[in-house]
Amino acid sequence: MAEGSDRKLNVVGVPRRRVDGRAKVTGQTRFADDLTLPRMLHCKMLRSRLPHARIRGIDTARAAAAPGVRLVLTGADTPIPYGILPVSQDEHALCLDRVRFVGDPVAAVIADSEEQALAALDLIAVDYEPLTTIADSEQALATPEPRIHEYGDEANVHKKVAFDFGDVDEALAGADRVFEDVFFYEGNTHLPIEQHATLAAIDPDGKLTVWSATQTPHYLHRALTKALALPAAHIRVIATPNGGGFGGKSDPFNHEIVVAKAALVTGRPVKICLTREEVFYCHRGRHPVLMKFRTGVKNDGSIVAVHLDTLLDGGAYGSYGVASTFYTGQLQTVTYKIPRYRFRGCRTFTNKPPCGPKRGHGTPQPRFGQEVQLDKIAVALGIDPAQLRLQQLVEPASLTANYMRVNTIGLGECIHQVVAGSGWKERRGKIVSNDGMARGLGLACSAYLSGAGLPIYWNDLPQSGVQLKLDRSGGVTAFCGATEIGQGSDDVLALCVAEILGVPPFDIRIITGDTDLTPVDLGSYSSRVTLMMGNAAIEAATRARDLIAPAVAKKLGVPAGRLVFAEARVFDSEDPERGMTWQDAVIHGEAMHGTLGTTGSYKPPMSAAKYKGGGVGPTPTYSYSASVIEVAVDRATGWIEVVKVWIAHDIGRALNPVLTRGQVEGGVYMALGEALMEESAFRRLPPKLSGALVHKMPSMLEYKSPTTFEMPPVETFLVEQPDPRGPFGAKEVGQGPLLPVMPALANAVFDAIGVRIDEIPITPEKIIRALAAKDRRYGPSKFPEMTWPEALKVAPPWEGGDGTASNDKPKKPRMARPGEEGGPPIRPEVRR
Amino acid sequence: MMRCPPFSYRAPTTVDEAVRILAGEGPRAMLLAGGTDLVPNMKRRQQTPPVLVSLRRVAGLREVTADGASVTVGAGLTLAQLAAHPLLRPWTAFGRAADSVATPHIRNAGTLGGNLCLDTRCNYYDQNYEWRKAIDFCMKRGEGGDGWAMRNDAPQGSVCWVAPGSKRCWAVSSTDSAPALIALGAEVTLCSTAGKRTIPLADLYRDDGIDYLAKRPDELLSEVRLGDPSGWRSTYWKLRRREAFDFPVLSVAAAVKLASDGTVLDARLVFGAVASHPVVALAAQKLVGARLTDEAIDAVAAEASKHAKPLDNTDFSLGWRKRVAKAYVAGALRELRGDDPSLLGPHARRAAALRPF
């Protein structure tokens, strides 16, 4: 399906400014909050000041009578639940009868000005009955009542999963050594520069249009259809360019539904732009995860089995949490050979903003644990950590114990590159410095998806569609539902079409993320856009080329197979003088076929994992990364400085190397923030005096993330081994390069001063405490005792398995029917 | 987005006119200089003055004048102007402190007067109105008479959440320039309709997170005076998570006057961001008569750092900040002794990067 990698490429691989770069650097990109419409009203939401309470009553009369106020909405106005996953329809745009965290929206005021809306919020009286505050996972396990939600696997446990891929106990019993480690990874948030904003308006024909800073216009379209009980055909969602997303704009949000509802009621445009504090309440960021690894190895370092338990603090709602739970286990197998694998995961509900997908979705936490533990194993066995990894890399074109299909794997080359670049062999453990700081090197690797294999709701449809319109002007317009969130997806779309049709990418008009105009693409998440949209774009462009070629061939009198589309011309490969301009070629095509338009679509290959839960983890192809980090640590104060980062990424093919490197460096930047300082920390006031549980620092000043001063030099190596499943051989780069950084940094700290920090973030305080500790370690000491459901038993491929579980009757996926969860709503009567 | 509460705006052109307005309006009026502290506080409803008296048009607050070996610095000068001012070079600690505030944008707007009168800070207080509602507010209530919060009958807290048993507020003095200027022996002039008074800068501060200034609301801080710098060396070390944006969570201003043979003739150490006021460590006097040997430095560092009693209301943990206090005093004194900062570890490098010693 993908375009052959042997073809000469003119646009692919050429470093070039992005097609949307000019608008961005000159400040002309119009983000959601830049939009204004005549007679527009402003919305502000009243949020819960209690972490957990029942709502006894809400009195909005005074607010409704306040100056400038046009409408006050409460939960009763938006009673239909929604949520991103069909299995977690647990959100209401405004809380019905229960608030579940400080920041949960209770009411909305719509007024002539933002000031008036804000002033009226304080006039709303809410009568609350406080409930017990549940602050973290361990408290959630220990507190069955009150339940934060009525649904879920048990009490305050949202989801528990358990898998045995082969007999792990037997393998561990036969191992030469078994290493057991407990790690903790604190939660953190996306921190996009742009706060969420949404504008909703009613078209003259009565239909609703919603402009929103969303990564997933298609899913938002579905959620609005459900929550507002409107026909999908009467709702148009336009995803405005996002000023950063990172996963924080991929759920449908309460404020989006609220302004849409308000526009429907008032008939006027209604806008909301969240404050930074409110963005912290939208959250859906990294889950705090406690995890325990038991890994059995032979004396030569080869892994015989891994047993991983994870405990996720999910916050107050489901969000993507069920998927996140699976992701804390499913990708541990795709880097090193793991013959047998047990994974058990548990997600709890707590009274904090809901966690969800952040860059790397569910995988950075266990990746940190696994890579730090491998470093410990290497040290204990006296094996070079790079060698320990190289000697047991997963084979290309193979299945893992949990039936993830690995296609190409460039990880070995990645390791070689960073080892050579950093002087690993000569310098590790031997760096001397005269500035009073101890220096060290650490290494770690990782893998990530190039797009999730399955959509979030069951369906058998393409996951990305591209439509092309060409006409006699020579103009080409590419339409796709994909969303530009800063990652460069518009550029990839232009590039793929330009490469095939032989026109400059800057000549292509791009229309994306508009549910009225563009074919469906599932959205900018799971690093899926380049691969899926790219393949769809190549298919559409190839079809266009195949329409035009015969017309040109006829005119020129050469066989169509000899034609070359390049440099805005179509010409005979054997006599390049013989040809015509691109515009003339389109004119001949239009004359031959009539109005020109083509489509292309993409659907990932079938997964080999047929057991229940096996839908999370498969992808058309995995990307791989390896990193070496050099740190300097001050023993007196524990102060850490990152001296340099070397990172290699298996990109398959760098479509636009400028953007590819930008993504790698951006991933490293975000990862260093997580590794060193970012924390979604909460404050529980003394329970005797107060039930309060608040985000400790919901501001960009006090939620610390690095500045340019803290950013070290980064040396990036792009490993290009084209993958036949990717467009022109490309894999993902948006998320993968973040993953090896946190463990590489922890391993470097060990190399520098001989202490283990088994917890993220790695702060000076923790270094000092580890230096003082008997075991020279800082981190959690134990994983709580808990009961697990009976594990699904799936025999690994090399033990005669077929991808199904012996104790599960796999259900055949089918399309949800109208009215069912995940299915389209039953079409309500359309009123005229 | 966050919006300011309503206020009326006065724009006097002279100091006399400004203090007359202050006297007439009473405590409901507040001076507005660069606004980089006050405006965010208004958006968060920590301070809700119904009247703002802008200093933007007031002439005569933006000069540095030399008077023999000493200088007088106008309170309306921006931190960027101060950090770059050639006449202020000899007072290294001051230049470094000014240069370490916030970001270039904020230093282009923020003034010396505003920095010295900066509201005290606390993780329970520097939060939005909605956030503070969730903790039932705290003892440090917004000033500003019949401001926005009062008009809406917003509750005001009575507890200090940092130390719930305490009767006082423990918000932290977070100005960078004050510890440096105190270590340099600066004096400030306060003007009101009742006339002018000049006091040592150290006396401007009170050990109370709420009532942190010994300045009446009707007084305007017009200038800072720095004495003869001959023989003095000074430095300013600021602990913060990141090298931009962040307020200090501990700072050490150190100044020593050395005889030509290296004997200490006078010494001052001042901590910032460890209490509700800049803390003068008298232990510095123990250096007088000695030389800056490793032993002398370490002994004074150990004793002086006992004055630093941070609480858990800033970034980083208090135990760690306390520990670092000692390392900071020792490092700053070594730098003053003439040790190469590039060999003194990360904190020295960060301090020296602000401005060459």
Ligand SMILES: Cc1cc2nc3c(=O)[nH]c(=O)nc-3n(C[C@H](O)[C@H](O)[C@H](O)COP(=O)(O)OP(=O)(O)OC[C@H]3O[C@@H](n4cnc5c(N)ncnc54)[C@H](O)[C@@H]3O)c2cc1C
């Ligand atoms: C992101 C951020 C980071 C910051 N980081 C730092 C930092 O690292 N270190 C630091 O010290 N500060 C920091 N600040 C605070 C502030 O920017 C500076 O302290 C600045 O110098 C304040 O000056 P201003 O002119 O803007 O004060 P304003 O906001 O105008 O005023 C502050 C206070 O002083 C009073 N005032 C102003 N001028 C006078 C006068 N002449 N006489 C009497 N009273 C007066 C005002 O009434 C008000 O109460 C930061 C601020 C922000 C927003």
